[in-house]
Amino acid sequence: xxxxxxxxxxxxxxxxxxxxxxxxxxxxxxxxxxxxxxxxxxxxxxxxxxxxxxxxxxxxxxxxxxxxxxxxxxxxxxx
Numbered sequence: 728x729x730x731x732x733x734x735x736x737x738x739x740x741x742x743x744x745x746x747x748x749x750x751x752x753x754x755x756x757x758x759x760x761x762x763x764x765x766x767x768x769x770x771x772x773x774x775x776x777x778x779x780x781x782x783x784x785x786x787x788x789x790x791x792x793x794x795x796x797x798x799x800x801x802x803x804x805x806x
Contacts (some may be wrong), residue, residue: 760806767798 754762779787 764802 743744775787775791778790
């Protein structure tokens, strides 16, 4: 009887790990990069209205474009 219960528990744990994702090995470098980029992009988008208000329209566009180029180059270096 206990062998059947242990087998059922093992199968349930496998199903939970498939659904929730097992983190025994940690995150892959690809997922780490995605999480990092989501954090950077999210906080950047939230600050854009303040930047344009304080810097002005054309200066805001210039620096947005400049930092976009800087980010693009660094993304190529990282990945």
